[in-house]
Amino acid sequence: MINQISPDEEIKEITKLFNEIDVDHNGVLTKDELIVAYTQLYGEEEGRRVVEETMYNVDCNNDGMIDYNEFLISAINKKNIVNEQGILKAFKALDLVDLFRITKGK
Numbered sequence: 001m002i003n004q005i006s007p008d009e010e011i012k013e014i015t016k017l018f019n020e021i022d023v024d025h026n027g028v029l030t031k032d033e034l035i036v037a038y039t040q041l042y043g044e045e046e047g048r049r050v051v052e053e054t055m056y057n058v059d060c061n062n063d064g065m066i067d068y069n070e071f072l073i074s075a076i077n078k079k080n081i082v083n084e085q086g087i088l089k090a091f092k093a094l095d096l097v098d099l100f101r102i103t104k105g106k
């Protein structure tokens with residue numbers, strides 16, 4: 001089977017990015033963690049602005065933190081992985097993520 005896009009690779013990249021931002025590895029991105037990551041990318045002022053925007057757009061359940069599902073959905077939306085296979089892969093990944101989190105949570 002030949003796939004032109006590789007959703008697996010996309011999700012791996014997204015997961016890697018999430019883990020990099022999640023410095024205390026508790027499975028959620030707090031505003032502080034996002035600010036650290038984004039100010040490195042965009043500088044102090046622009047970074048904070050991007051974080052505000054991200055929290056507003058991505059924090060679906062309004063708990064003030066970005067969990068992996070929210071992060072993945074937003075990343076997928078941004079990358080426009082709109083084909084059926086991509087969405088399917090994403091949902092599969094979400095299942096795995098829940099397992100991952102349960103395993104990780106102590």
Ligand SMILES: [Ca+2]
Pocket residue numbers: 022023024025026027028029030033
């Ligand atoms: Ca965290």
Ligand SMILES: [Ca+2]
Pocket residue numbers: 058059060061062063064065066067070
């Ligand atoms: Ca949230």
